[in-house]
Amino acid sequence: MPRPRPEHGDFPERPEKPELTILGEIDPARAEFKLLDSGFLSLRVGDVFYPKVTLTRLFPYFHENRYISVLVDKEEVGILDDIEALPEQQQETVQSYLRYKYYIPTITAIREAHDTLGYLYLTAVTPGGEVELCISDTASNIRVMHGKTVNIRDVEGNLYHIPDYNTLDAASRQRIELFL
Amino acid sequence: MQYFTVLSDPVLEALRARGVDPDRLRYCVKADLDGEGCYVDTVLTFDEENLYLLTGLETLRRKRRGRRVLRESVSFAVSDYREIPLASIETLELDRQMTTARLVLTTRDSAACQLARMSLGRSDLFQKFVDRLFQVRDGEPIDDRQLQGTEDFCPKCHTRYPNPVRKVCPNCTDKGSTFARLCKMYLNYKREAILIAVSILLSTVLSLILPYFSSQLLYDQVLTASGRYYGQVTFLVVTIALLRLLSTLFSAAHGILTAYITPKLMADIRCRIFSRLQILSVDFFTKKQTGSLMTRVENDTDNIFWFFEDTIPAALVNLVTIFGLIALMFWISVPITLVVATLTALAGYLFHRFRKGQRRLHHRVHIATRSANALLSDTLSGQRVVKAFAREADEIERYGEKNDALYEASYRQTDRVANLLPFVSLINNVATTILLAMSAFFILYGNMTLGGMSALISYAGMLSGAVNFFFNLGDRWAMCMDAAARMFEILDAEPTVRETEHPVPMPALKGEIKLEHVSFEYEPGRPVIRDVSLEIKAGQMFGIVGKTGAGKSTLIHLISRLYDPTEGRITIDGVDLRDLSFADLRHNVGVVSQETYLFIGTIADNIRYARPDASMDEVIAAAKMAHAHEFILKQPEGYDTMIGAGGVLLSGGERQRLSIARAILQKPAILILDEATAAMDTRTERKIQEAIDRLKEGRTILSIAHRLSTLRDADRLAVIEHGELKELGTHAELIARRGIYFRLHKLQTEAFQFIGDDGGAPAPAPRRPRA
Structure with a gap:
């Protein structure tokens, strides 16, 4: 019997007694995050207080609420296994920080696409407004992940995201399909 | 502002x-x-x-x-x-x-x-x-x-330049101007180009009038009793043969001339691209994948080759054909010509639409093929791993899925051809039938001759081919213009690290290096070096330590001017690096890095790559000093052994020793050792270390090493972390400070003790086994 393929994001549920455990897991019951006015987070775990921590999603595309690395001065101090294990208010604090940090403009439609002299120009619609992108080397800068998610990097280095290109309207899909 | x-x-x-x-x-x-x-x-x-x-x-x-x-x-x-x-x-x-x-x-x-x-x-x-x-x-x-010169926006349309170094705005540049630029290259062969155009014109005109002789003249003037040349079959046959011969000669002439100048033109283009690539800065090569550049030099020039070799002459032939045919057909019958031309254009347009839809399906087949091939290549290359983890069945299933997707895409493509192509072809058949019917009625009413009908039928077929050519030219045109645009991107690229017009002449340097508030970023917004200031005195041995990714190698790249700092400046002997000529700088700065690149050639050629005028004596002496001579001796062809692609494979340590021999030949005032002994076994490392020690005398040495023990003798050490200079001092000073260096040193000492290595001290004599 073939075993499940290790594709991006396809992980079985964590067993009760895993064979390997992650060192430095942060106990959600003891962790207390606080979002400061400056936009930075502070963290208290029991008696230990970190005035400025940064959170990093270890699986930013496929498990955005799981495995959150907690860093102080770019050094990892622990891993938060699941945001949902935190108390509700804490969850909102952490989510709010991560939403902001991991903001990627989501493309919901493509109004226009034309390639000129090796550059692809897209006029795309995002929830934040319409935006014009210029993409060079489409083979490298338009990446399909997991068969449906599309990540687009423009010439300025900005990243845009289509969560599932199959859900775009037919015209938008047709415009982008040639470059996937 | x-x-x-x-x-x-x-x-x-x-x-x-x-x-x-x-x-x-x-x-x-x-x-x-x-x-x-x-x-x-x-x-x-x-x-x-x-x-x-x-x-x-x-x-x-x-x-x-x-x-x-x-x-x-x-x-x-x-x-x-x-x-x-x-x-x-x-x-x-x-x-x-x-x-x-x-x-x-x-x-x-x-x-x-x-x-x-x-x-x-x-x-x-x-x-x-x-x-x-x-x-x-x-x-x-x-x-x-x-x-200066880094304006990011096009002054005409205010669009941001896709590539700020190359001030070309795709919004203001169209494919027409690219084509014009491409044609200018062709004008280097002006005489041949004119000859090609004339021979194309003549061969096409001759091939156009041939159907007139073999149909209208034959039926109406030679075979008809009232005809002007009645019975003169031999005259007609000789005339047709002569016209065919001439047409063939002119056609062969333009073929020969095109075959002569197009490869020449392509050789020029390849050479210009290669020459340009040689003067571009390192960042150009790191931003573009080497594979993509190879594709440009190979495939793009191929695309352009076929465009000039095939498409341009064919376009000229078809253009002359269309105008010639329309004129001849009008001369035979205006109403029939108008109907035929309209139907031909309609059929051509429908065929073009069909091909456009087909292109999308073809692209899907291409993606599915690429995906299946990638998996195939991936799995075959990793067969040992697949077998080691007993994943054969999984891999078969994975390939099966990709193969199904490929089958689905291929089926849809061929199914569309099978269903739609007969209908598209039907339009052509309808046009021919209408032409036949109209001609028959015109003959019956005495408005046209049998020969005229025969000529029109021949011309209609020729017209359809010529019109279809232009409807389908789009793909080839776009492919060639994109290839040309990519080619011009290289030809127009400006090196980001440029040599000053009036460099300060410094053939010999003392080797005093100073970094003043140096910052650097490879990608905008991601600084790798932040505000580093330090001074290295001439003749000093200076060590740079830090974790992987701290920015040590970047610092070395900046000192050897592979990149320019985004902020601050670097001076050697008090002169800004940007004011030195490349020749003086490269002559005085030698690099021995972990990754040694050996070119295709003999061992001797590779050693004297740094100084082609070095004598054989010097090459051997350098190889001896670098401890390379001993392994070269073991090669049957000695110093003439071919290495590089297709040649003898050398181990990492052997390649490294050749690299050191190169540096010995170069005799630089500043020698940079970038992890020169990393990933070597202890014995090889010691040999290389000895070779390096011989190099140190009388020159400034900058050394990056993971094993801190190899830098113990350094006059000064800099500790880099996250691109910032964190500590500076001698080994003893840094140990006494009990900071980052102290922690790194402690970790390494403990690790070496654990694995039974001493981190660089001489190996103890092997024990004699007991009897």
């Missing part, structure tokens, strides 16, 4: 309305996001006293001028305005996140707060803006030399 963003008239007006004098403004940047991620326009600018923030929404009007789209700012609806005295600013920090960045302000009166948010791509400009803001406030001198 020259940098960084050009303020539009409505923005200037809005600033004026708030009492800001635009003439006093120093620098300006524009943020594009608000806290929620919506696109807004926040203009940040400052004068000697205040920082101004103007937030709102700029309305741009898009005007089409020909193929070009111009953007013109028509209004700026202000939603917020702030003035912050420069004197009150304590910190203004750029906080870079995944795809965005934000500017965080702390003033004397308030805690840290977010001032503006922008797409990450703009953060490099914001960093420069912030640096200049503090320089202006503190009255420090500002060096804008590096900004």
Whole structure:
């Protein structure tokens, strides 16, 4: 019997007694995050207080609420296994920080696409407004992940995201399909 | 104000309305996001006293001028305005996140707060803006030399250049101008080009009049009793044979001439591309994948070759054919010609639409094929791993899925051809039938001869082929123009590290190096080196330590001027690196790195790559000093052994020793050792270390090494962490400080003790086995 393929994001549920455990897991019951006015987070775990921590999603595309690395001065101090294990208010604090940090403009439609002299120009619609992108080397800068998610990097280095290109309207899909 | 963003008239007006004098403004940047991620326009600018923030929404009007789209700012609806005295600013920090960045302000009166948010791509400009803001406030001198010529926007349409180094705006450049530029290259062979055009014209005209002789003249004048040449079959046959011969001769002439000059032209182009690549800076090669560059040199020139070899002559032939045919057909019958031409154009158009749809399906087949092939190659290359983890069945299933997708895409493509092509062809058949019917009626009513009908039928077939050619030219045209555009991208690329026009002549350097507030970033917004200042005296051995990714090698790249710092400057013997000639710099700075590249050639050629005029004696002496001579001796062909692709394979240690031999031959005043002994077994490392020790005398040495024990004798050591200089001093001083170096040293000592290595001390004599 073939075993499940290790594709991006396809992980079985964590067993009760895993064979390997992650060192430095942060106990959600003891962790207390606080979002400061400056936009930075502070963290208290029991008696230990970190005035400025940064959170990093270890699986930013496929498990955005799981495995959150907690860093102080770019050094990892622990891993938060699941945001949902935190108390509700804490969850909102952490989510709010991560939403902001991991903001990627989501493309919901493509109004226009034309390639000129090796550059692809897209006029795309995002929830934040319409935006014009210029993409060079489409083979490298338009990446399909997991068969449906599309990540687009423009010439300025900005990243845009289509969560599932199959859900775009037919015209938008047709415009982008040639470059996937 | 020259940098960084050009303020539009409505923005200037809005600033004026708030009492800001635009003439006093120093620098300006524009943020594009608000806290929620919506696109807004926040203009940040400052004068000697205040920082101004103007937030709102700029309305741009898009005007089409020909193929070009111009953007013109028509209004700026202000939603917020702030003035912050420069004197009150304590910190203004750029906080870079995944795809965005934000500017965080702390003033004397308030805690840290977010001032503006922008797409990450703009953060490099914001960093420069912030640096200049503090320089202006503190009255420090500002060096804008590096900004010269870095304007990012096209002055005509205000579109950001896709590549700021190459000032070409795709919005203002069309494929026509690329074609014109390509044709200019052809004009280097002006005489041959004219001969080709003339021979194409003559062969086409002759092939056009041939059907007239073999149909209309034959039926109406030679075989008809009332004809002018009745019975003169031999005359007609000889004339047709002569015309065919001439047509063939002219056709062969243009074929031979094209076959002669097109490869020559391609050789010129390849050579120009290769020469250009040689003078471009390292960043060009790191930004473009080597594979993609190889594709450009190989495939793109091939595309252009076939365009000139095949498409251009065919286009000329078909163009002359269409005009000639229409004229001849009009001469035979105007109404039939009009009907035939209309139907032919319609059939051509439908066929073109069919092919366009087919192209999309073809692309899907291409993607499915590529995906299946990638898996095939991946799995075959990793067969040992597949077998080691017993994943054969999984891999078969994975390939099965890809194969199914390929089958599905191929089936859809062929199914469409089978279903639609007969209908598209039907239009052509209908046109021929209508032509036949009309001609028959015209003959019956005495308006046309049998020969005329026969000639028209021949011409209609020829017309269909010529029209279809132009309907289907699009793909080939686009392919060639894209290839040409990519080729011109290389030819137009300017090296980012440029040699000054009037370099300071310094054939021999002492080797004193000074870094003054050096910062560097490979990608905008991601600084790798931050504000590093240090001094290395001539003849010193200077060690650079730090974790992997700390920025050690980048620092070395900056000193050997593979890149220029984005901020600050580096001097050698008091002269800015940018003022030295490449020849003097390369002659005086030698690099022995972990990755040794050996070119295709003999061992001797590879050693004297650094100094081609070195004698054989010097090559052997250098090899001996580098401990390379002993392994070269073991090669049956000695110093003449071919290495590199297809040649003898050398081990890492052997390659490294050849690299050291190169450096010995070069005799540089500054020698850079970048992990020169990493990934070697202890014995090889010791040999290489001995070779390096011989090199050290009388020159400045910069050495990066993971094993701190190899740097114990360094005169000074710099500890780099996250691109910043954290510690500086001798081994003893740094150990006494008990900081980062102390921790690294302790960790390594413990690790070496654990694995039974001494980290560089001489190996103990092997014990004699007991009897």
